[in-house]
Amino acid sequence: xxxxxxxxxxxxxxxxxxxxxxxxxxxxxxxxxxxxxxxxxxxxxxxxxxxxxxxxxxxxxxxxxxxxxxxxxxxxxxxxxxxxxxxxxxxxxxxxxxxxxxxxxxxxxxxxxxxxxxxxxxxxxxxxxxxxxxxxxxx
Numbered sequence: 001x002x003x004x005x006x007x008x009x010x011x012x013x014x015x016x017x018x019x020x021x022x023x024x025x026x027x028x029x030x031x032x033x034x035x036x037x038x039x040x041x042x043x044x045x046x047x048x049x050x051x052x053x054x055x056x057x058x059x060x061x062x063x064x065x066x067x068x069x070x071x072x073x074x075x076x077x078x079x080x081x082x083x084x085x086x087x088x089x090x091x092x093x094x095x096x097x098x099x100x101x102x103x104x105x106x107x108x109x110x111x112x113x114x115x116x117x118x119x120x121x122x123x124x125x126x127x128x129x130x131x132x133x134x135x136x137x138x139x
Contacts, residue, residue: 030109030117031127032134037101041138047093054089058082104137105130 038044059065062082068075108130109117117130 028112028114028116029123029127030105030112030114030130031120031123032105032117033120033129033131034101035121036131037134037138038097041135043100043138044097047097051090051093055086058086100138101134104134107137108133 059082062078064075064079064082105117109115112128112130114128114130118127120127120129120131
């Protein structure tokens, strides 16, 4: 009985491998280096610039540009509010970039007849690298 979970895991792994190899897309597996996509794509750089601009706007709006002083008793509250707005905007931009990356990956994979695309961080060997083409799509 104690081997049942391992047996089920083995069967599931075998089924996944079979599905990948026998799938309608020819069984090709693509890989994308998401770190490179974020570091090198023009769109990610553009969104990063928008985030930096918002950061400067928040510093100005909440009067946080100068060093803290003892007389500024409500500075901590302003910092928390500014940081909260910064995080919300950053999350919005990250979700936007994620959608655009997913669309670019899907488009490149479909163009190449690839049925599965994984992050290169989880692949030890093999797969067709789609990273350069995804970066080009994100302009």
